[in-house]
Amino acid sequence: MIRFLYIDPGTGSMLFSVLIGAAATLYFLARAVLIKAKMFFSGGRAAVSLARKAYVIYCEGRQYWNVFKPILDEFEKRQTELCYLTSAQDDPVFTTDYHYIKSEYIGEGNKAFARLNLLAANVVLMTTPGIDVYQLKRSKAVNHYAHVLHATSDATMYRLFGIDYFDSVLLTGDYQAADIRALEQQRGLPAKNLLTVGCSYLDIYAQKIAAIKSDRGGEGAVSADEHPPFTVLVSPSWGPSALLAKYGGRLLDPLVKTGWRIIVRPHPQSKKSEAAMLAALEARYKDCSNLVWDYERDNIHSLAKAAIMISDFSGIIFDYTFLRDKPVLYVNQNIDLRPYDADDICSDENGTVNSDKLWQFRTLKKFGIELKEEMFDNIGGIIQNVSDSAELAQARKQAKEEAWMHQREAGKRIADFMVESAQLAAQNA
Numbered sequence: 001m002i003r004f005l006y007i008d009p010g011t012g013s014m015l016f017s018v019l020i021g022a023a024a025t026l027y028f029l030a031r032a033v034l035i036k037a038k039m040f041f042s043g044g045r046a047a048v049s050l051a052r053k054a055y056v057i058y059c060e061g062r063q064y065w066n067v068f069k070p071i072l073d074e075f076e077k078r079q080t081e082l083c084y085l086t087s088a089q090d091d092p093v094f095t096t097d098y099h100y101i102k103s104e105y106i107g108e109g110n111k112a113f114a115r116l117n118l119l120a121a122n123v124v125l126m127t128t129p130g131i132d133v134y135q136l137k138r139s140k141a142v143n144h145y146a147h148v149l150h151a152t153s154d155a156t157m158y159r160l161f162g163i164d165y166f167d168s169v170l171l172t173g174d175y176q177a178a179d180i181r182a183l184e185q186q187r188g189l190p191a192k193n194l195l196t197v198g199c200s201y202l203d204i205y206a207q208k209i210a211a212i213k214s215d216r217g218g219e220g221a222v223s224a225d226e227h228p229p230f231t232v233l234v235s236p237s238w239g240p241s242a243l244l245a246k247y248g249g250r251l252l253d254p255l256v257k258t259g260w261r262i263i264v265r266p267h268p269q270s271k272k273s274e275a276a277m278l279a280a281l282e283a284r285y286k287d288c289s290n291l292v293w294d295y296e297r298d299n300i301h302s303l304a305k306a307a308i309m310i311s312d313f314s315g316i317i318f319d320y321t322f323l324r325d326k327p328v329l330y331v332n333q334n335i336d337l338r339p340y341d342a343d344d345i346c347s348d349e350n351g352t353v354n355s356d357k358l359w360q361f362r363t364l365k366k367f368g369i370e371l372k373e374e375m376f377d378n379i380g381g382i383i384q385n386v387s388d389s390a391e392l393a394q395a396r397k398q399a400k401e402e403a404w405m406h407q408r409e410a411g412k413r414i415a416d417f418m419v420e421s422a423q424l425a426a427q428n429a
Helices: 009-041 062-077 109-116 176-187 200-215 249-257 268-273 275-284 300-305 316-324 342-346 359-367 373-384 390-403 410-428
Strands: 053-059 082-086 101-105 120-126 141-148 168-171 193-196 231-234 261-264 291-293 308-311 328-330 368-370
Touching: 053 062, 053 410, 062 082, 062 101, 062 200, 062 410, 082 109, 120 410, 141 410, 168 176, 168 410, 176 193, 176 342, 193 410, 200 300, 200 316, 200 410, 231 249, 231 300, 249 261, 249 275, 249 291, 249 373, 261 300, 268 275, 300 316, 308 316, 316 328, 316 359, 316 390, 359 368, 359 390
Parallel strands: 053 082, 053 120, 082 101, 120 141, 141 168, 168 193, 231 261, 231 308, 261 291, 308 328, 328 368
Antiparallel strands: none
16 A cells, blocks of 8 residues: 655755755855865966856745835946846746846745745845745855835735845834844844845836826726726735635625626735635626726835725735825724734734734724625615815825835935945955
8 A cells, every 4th residue: 555655844844945955055165165176277367256146136926026226226337246046937027127136936835936946136125025944045155135015015924034034124214123123132033234224116016007097187086986987996904814814705796786896906825825814705706897806016006096995904904005095994804913013013022912002003093994794784885975175185294205215216226225225245244
């Protein structure tokens, strides 16, 4: 009888780490021997470090293209070579006419991590969290690891230890620094370099949404009786506390009955982690002509169409607010913060959680309109009666100023940071 060996995910991760560790040791030993040989045969002259890069960016998915494009454009403008490694076979970098950006597809998952764990570079920039936590390890031949935030919401809303082991974290707003410093103190971590650079993808979105408005001849007020059709965007986060997983049809049924156009844009991670839930909802509404699903890489077109947004704790609330300057409805999920770094910020010594300690939840209450479950059945009437106010508008303006600093400057600021960090790291290596 044939027996199959089962390896649980934790053990698998550990074994992968052991194998990568062994491979990295052998790789760097061989590399050192080869460099010494080159120096010997060159008469003692310094050998160029094999395959060593000054600047590396890793992109884990096509959805992060807009985060990195302004940075790549800046390096191209400066005629400075940069190595761009991507896990997206259809990454737009491959169809962009760059001369100084050297791009390469390195596969996904463990295949990509195996390559990244053997990098030799002065500075590596990525949006991927969790370095030195699971399979993605710090390479011994990388001088500096930097994480760039890809949302204007709290930096502590990553899964546990998401940014603990980076050398630098690039922020969208100064407010994000305080909680990172608090985590460093709680966990006995060395202080990271924290630098506010702005939000690169919002810089791009702002240009795109301006172009969309221009194509339409400008944008005026939209009401439920006007054409194009009144559009409601449902765009939640993912996980058991998120809007679709927790309520699903309980919210979507009454929305569909309004007859308005309903765009449902699940979080990209839902397609990977909650495929069965999404499939069930898609089957439920397959005959509803006024409900459409948006899985496009860019959310900009859905944001541009929507007269109002319904969300939960997703950072897209702030994208919509900052770009469209319109009211939003949010469902208070009483989110379970235990899987997130934020739990250490919001929990006291007795284990009592106060989510209002986080900027995004505090701020959302100022400019958002809470939608409670008992209000779902009357969702059409509630949306029709939503009214903006000077108070809400001022709260949106203040939030934007706090969370999206250095507008239209992120690409340049991040490039400046990478150049300076690479030079400093090389000097200290």
